[in-house]
Amino acid sequence: MPDKTTTVAELRDALRRFVDERDWQQFHTPKNLAMSIAIETAELMEHFQWLSPAAARDLSEADLQNVREELADIFCYALSFANAMGIDVSDAVREKMIKNAVKYPADRVRGKLGV
Template structure:
């Protein structure tokens, strides 16, 4: 198994939790709650930045954002494990639905929600 796959990450996380007897705390509700907390922490380094500043982070800011992005991903993968969701498959299916809801000819260059296109 290639170490950069979500499957490898999923297994590593499951092993990590099992070795520490943490599975008992990893209910879908708890994992979803932790995911939301981490997503909030991801927003913190961007607070008070302008749009332009958010596109050119300092190395320290980027390191903080990178750590929070990793935390979000880790909890999302653990939640997928807990619910037996094939995350890459679900993501591809969602992109397919979005392609249908946001056809290029209607959505290009617009941020309008699909039901208002």
Template structure:
């Protein structure tokens, strides 16, 4: 079992290689598959109240489904980053540093205005 992001990347890469799926794992195809899996995750949470969503992992039926969808999202994201040569940890740290500059603690603490919208993130 993989215990680090690097080990998971190797495991996913080997999984694809053993099945000779590399030719299908183009950035476009992987991004589309990732989007589909994110949609499936959203579908599991879509009609839940905020309270139900916060407690979803305690639900014996929904919890495992949410966990499985998050697993699928992670696998496709890891594979896409691997194919593109992106270090996921490095990319995330850089993005957090950028967000820290754009949303300093003093201006953003406790305010929804400090939460970036989708057009602010990219």
């Protein structure tokens, strides 16, 4: 399922089927899913704790595979959260990008940190 040929809807449907086949809908409440996103994000952060910026960009194959799995966990929980809340992810991202473009105009913030 490469990015170039997979839609958000296909991923959401695959996750919905996975959850339904296991009767996990009862556990996939917004609170539980939000907490799971935070937990998996912390697990991703652990892989980079104490690394220099250069070392963080030059992970071993094994470490990169672990990072890929943590990122997948985060994304799966985020899409499951969208399913549980009825949020259209594409619309939400597009709307947020418009807000961010207004808040952070490229001509004023380009190359600046902490604006």
